[in-house]
Amino acid sequence: MTDFARLLAQALVPWFAANARDLEWRRSRDPYAIWVSEIMLQQTRVDTVRAYYGDFLRRFPTVGALATADEDQVLAAWSGLGYYRRARLLHAGARWVARELGGALPTAAADLRAIPGVGRYTAGAIASIAFDRPEPLVDGNIARVLTRLLAITDIKRQGADAPDHWRVVAEILAAGPPRILAQALMELGATVCTPLAPRCLLCPARQHCGAHARGLVAELPAPRRRPASEEHQLWAVAIIAGDHLLLERRPPGGLLAGLWCLPLVPKTGENPSGPQLLRDALDLDLAEFVLTPTKKAVRHVFTHRIWTLSPCRLDLPRRPALGPARERRWIPLGERPDGGVPRVTEKLLSALGLAVPAAARRSAASAPPAEERQQQGEQPAARGSLA
DNA sequence: TACACGTGGTC
DNA sequence: TGACCAAGTGT
Numbered sequence: 540m541t542d543f544a545r546l547l548a549q550a551l552v553p554w555f556a557a558n559a560r561d562l563e564w565r566r567s568r569d570p571y572a573i574w575v576s577e578i579m580l581q582q583t584r585v586d587t588v589r590a591y592y593g594d595f596l597r598r599f600p601t602v603g604a605l606a607t608a609d610e611d612q613v614l615a616a617w618s619g620l621g622y623y624r625r626a627r628l629l630h631a632g633a634r635w636v637a638r639e640l641g642g643a644l645p646t647a648a649a650d651l652r653a654i655p656g657v658g659r660y661t662a663g664a665i666a667s668i669a670f671d672r673p674e675p676l677v678d679g680n681i682a683r684v685l686t687r688l689l690a691i692t693d694i695k696r697q698g699a700d701a702p703d704h705w706r707v708v709a710e711i712l713a714a715g716p717p718r719i720l721a722q723a724l725m726e727l728g729a730t731v732c733t734p735l736a737p738r739c740l741l742c743p744a745r746q747h748c749g750a751h752a753r754g755l756v757a758e759l760p761a762p763r764r765r766p767a768s769e770e771h772q773l774w775a776v777a778i779i780a781g782d783h784l785l786l787e788r789r790p791p792g793g794l795l796a797g798l799w800c801l802p803l804v805p806k807t808g809e810n811p812s813g814p815q816l817l818r819d820a821l822d823l824d825l826a827e828f829v830l831t832p833t834k835k836a837v838r839h840v841f842t843h844r845i846w847t848l849s850p851c852r853l854d855l856p857r858r859p860a861l862g863p864a865r866e867r868r869w870i871p872l873g874e875r876p877d878g879g880v881p882r883v884t885e886k887l888l889s890a891l892g893l894a895v896p897a898a899a900r901r902s903a904a905s906a907p908p909a910e911e912r913q914q915q916g917e918q919p920a921a922r923g924s925l926a
Numbered sequence: 927t928a929c930a931c932g933t934g935g936t937c
Numbered sequence: 938t939g940a941c942c943a944a945g946t947g948t
Contacts, residue, residue, distance in 0.1 A: 576939085679943065762940090794930085843929080882934090
């Protein structure tokens, strides 16, 4: 045991007792509840997860409840949270744990790793937080904290995959209560040792911090570089017949896989949004229609892609026959499909002035601006008769 | 190893 | 605005 690990543990335990945020998942010792929280928190801010966590656990209170649910139900509860594959893997993980282990999570990180969606970090988090085992975990917070405390200037040794970090965390968790120390390390990174403007004066580990001693806190860790986003221009077509809206399920792989979206048609620039294009792109038997574009585009930014969406409304006198190429459904206006609905779908419906039932959740303060965006008095850009 | 994978907050 | 980032995992 190094002095560093022992001193840090001694500083963190009382600091966490006095400063830990009151988060819903910290009130539970149920390993399943902690598992769910860890999956939701992956790459996702605490405030965002707060708006989903309680509802999700009430909907799926046990491994068994989640295991017996339909995937679409799980995705519906996840709608708006992002990284939807997490929901699928969590669901698959629950089914695996129910089938192979009778619903009880293993306690060792090495065994937890066998669960779908549980990687190295999450296995350590469940083992340490739920089972109080001294098994290491390194997330973005902990990597940043250790990079600063140990004044690591080598970029290759700063990330959450750096072997040094895992070894040091193992030593720290061996020097005190693992359940407390694991959360304290992350809490320190989240509330004090923040990426920008860290609050070193409030830091319980300031005396042990190499970056602070050398004036390197602002330089460490080095910012990561990201590849440029690809931009896509698309028509987003709200096809309405009577009081029903046509939604289509995204393909099973790739972006927003399996979620319900408006039909999207790539903009070619050459083609106006004419009848032929629509019929081909939408695979619909369009006889008569009225197409109304909105003036304002909707911009949706993903991690690695940007969609610039031109919403338009296609009104049909009756529901046309649907081709078999894609899974599509007529949804009563104002209702949600039984399945996952990404935020971009809500943005588009809102921009089109179509009522969107509250998917959830988000901060209660933000009122949906659906009505105010309604476009009034626009002239149809196209009228068609395709006999 | 590097990339795909959502969304929202902050500067 | 654009860049960066937030309790990562799977391929």
